[in-house]
Amino acid sequence: MYQANPYPPETNAQPPYPPQPYVQPPYAPQPYAQPQYGGPSGGNASGVWSSGLCDCCDDVPNCCITFWCPCITFGRIAEIVDKGSTSCGASGALYALIMYLTGHACVYSCFYRSKLRQQYTLPESPCNDCCVHCCCETCALCQEYRELKSRGFDMSIGWEGNVEKQRREMAMAPMPQGGMTR
Secondary structure: OOOOOOOOOOOOOOOOOOOOOOOOOOOOOOOOOOOOOOOOOOOOOOOOOOOOOOOHHHHHHHHHHHHHOHHHHHHHHHHHHOOOOOOHHHHHHHHHHHHHHHOOOHHHHHHHHHHHHHHHOOOOOOOOHHHHHHHOHHHHHHHHHHHHHHOOOOOOOHHHHHHHHHHHHHHHOOOOOOOOOO
């Protein structure tokens, strides 16, 4: 007996073969450029902060350093955000000087939060950058520090140390053997 055609009458065509999974082409080394952290695992590319503003206790040692001497944390953040164009010491000293003279180093540090957000397309949350820094400077610095850490930076070695670390990792990366495979 005749069976009805299970496919829609307007196309009356068979479905294509099952789709094949995408296979990423083999790794090809690229000339070295500035680190695109990310870090080794690709980091947080989703456009959201890796931790909340009030998650300071997620990194207790940094929380303590930031509470007692925020110029150290700020200097480390500034060196990474500026990609080594300013040193940790110079940024930290300027932060300390502004804090000593005006008591409002948050006016300076909020600009670095904005730069960090722009570099990694992070949202301006929970409110604008200046409000975050003026209301809770310590929490803001801790969050920025954790964000850079989650993106693969070793904050204690600075920008040049991270560049050298990435060079070593790229040199040690296994190269695929052979040609095209199926």
